[in-house]
Amino acid sequence: MRSLFHLLLLFVLVAGRVSAGALQEEVRATDAARIMATIAGDTTRLAPLLSDALIYGHADGRVQNKEDFISAVKSSRMKYEAYDYEELRIDRVSDDVATMSGRAKLRAVAGGKTISFRLRFLAVWRREAGKWQLQAYQSAPLTEPAKP
Numbered sequence: 001m002r003s004l005f006h007l008l009l010l011f012v013l014v015a016g017r018v019s020a021g022a023l024q025e026e027v028r029a030t031d032a033a034r035i036m037a038t039i040a041g042d043t044t045r046l047a048p049l050l051s052d053a054l055i056y057g058h059a060d061g062r063v064q065n066k067e068d069f070i071s072a073v074k075s076s077r078m079k080y081e082a083y084d085y086e087e088l089r090i091d092r093v094s095d096d097v098a099t100m101s102g103r104a105k106l107r108a109v110a111g112g113k114t115i116s117f118r119l120r121f122l123a124v125w126r127r128e129a130g131k132w133q134l135q136a137y138q139s140a141p142l143t144e145p146a147k148p
Contacts, residue, residue: 024090027098027125030132035083043074050134051126057138059119081105088116094128097135103142118142 030049037046047070054066064072072078087102100123107116121139125132 012039023092023095023098026032027100027132028088029088030104030125031077031100031123032135034134039080039083041076041079043070046070046073048131050131051128054134055136057136059117059139078108078110080106098125098132099123100125114138137139 027032029102034046034049037042037049037122041090050066050069052066054064054069056064056066056069058064058130082105084105085102091099091101093099101117103120105116107114109115119139119141120138123134123138124136126135127133
């Protein structure tokens with residue numbers, strides 16, 4: 001009986017690790033789709049990846065809701081060209097919530113000028129109606145400049 005208990009315990013632990021890994025890959029894939037849609041300026045693909053309750057805090061202190069963020073991407077006032085992770089960590093909070101944190105190097109065109117910058121970020125992803133959506137995002141600039 002004791003070995004059956006240990007076998008069941010092992011199964012639960014392994015299944016939990018597989019679930020955590022699958023959750024991380026799902027979030028990573030959804031985030032990649034978000035970045036690609038943002039770079040492409042494709043708000044039709046971007047909108048379903050964002051929660052209706054989105055709070056998006058930019059590194060310059062601006063805070064936008066979903067409607068404001070979608071509008072900004074559509075306007076191309078700042079056109080993102082690259083978003084490359086230097087460090088990325090995804091942690092499971094629950095079956096339907098995960099945090100993503102790390103550092104990234106971005107390149108964008110604003111006012112006809114190409115700018116490069118680095119930031120540290122924290123994102124909260126939540127599974128809503130079976131699909132991962134970005135719930136909250138906050139970034140802060142890193143002081144050392146990025147190299148183009």
